[in-house]
Ligand SMILES: O=P(O)(O)O[C@H]1[C@H](O)[C@@H](O)[C@H](O)[C@@H](O)[C@@H]1O
């Protein structure tokens with residue numbers, strides 16, 4: 001059954017492309033913005049609409065009930081965020097919602113597929129750049145059907161590192177984020193960057209434009225597809241404490257190699273985040 005998931009993979013690419021077209025079109029009209037967990041955690045009708053389109057198409061293709069879904073906007077509405085052994089789609093309909101709202105030109109559709117809690121493939125469509133990144137376990141990573149590969153830089157002094165500050169404005173956490181960035185910048189590295197979307201950041205690692213991307217506070221839907229793409233492009237994924245990558249832990253570093261990853265990890269000031277799969281607190 002070597003090719004069991006090929007149809008699902010090909011279909012995910014089609015769905016991501018169609019979703020990206022909806023996002024592009026929506027960006028031409030007035031965008032109505034609402035907030036979720038706090039005033040800087042933005043959501044638009046497009047996020048919700050695109051998630052419905054993606055999940056609707058997948059259910060129609062693969063049958064209701066056989067596959068599970070973890071989608072950013074469904075979880076925001078109270079759906080569970082638990083990865084089981086069942087075939088599960090992990091979806092961020094609009095990664096980079098803040099960028100989308102502001103017209104900052106990096107917005108991605110991120111679709112991953114896991115079976116037995118293992119990621120089988122990931123598809124990221126950077127819809128404003130019109131770049132389709134994809135990877136399937138054991139079969140390499142691609143951008144617009146061209147193979148991609150992480151950079152071979154091992155000298156941290158010759159690296160560009162990406163991080164993001166997320167949407168949590170807790171002063172102690174923000175302090176740790178900026179202290180970490182300051183320490184990394186002063187290693188020194190060539191530069192620090194951030195595109196505003198975790199999915200795109202991971203594609204930049206996978207295609208060799210940057211050596212590493214790390215973040216604390218991201219969610220499984222931000223990084224699931226990117227995790228497959230980085231790994232298949234020859235990169236590594238770790239927890240920010242150097243332990244094994246855990247999709248639900250809300251923290252990760254993706255890098256071109258272990259030398260770069262371990263050097264960055266030395267500087268990261270870790271803070272707590274509630275796991276994505278933590279039981280929902282009753283109010
Ligand atoms: O909410 P979206 O735009 O799907 O995801 C973004 C997170 O909100 C933000 O906290 C994070 O920094 C960014 O990397 C992520 O993609």
Ligand SMILES: [Mg+2]
Nearest residue numbers: 092095096222
């Ligand atoms: Mg996201």
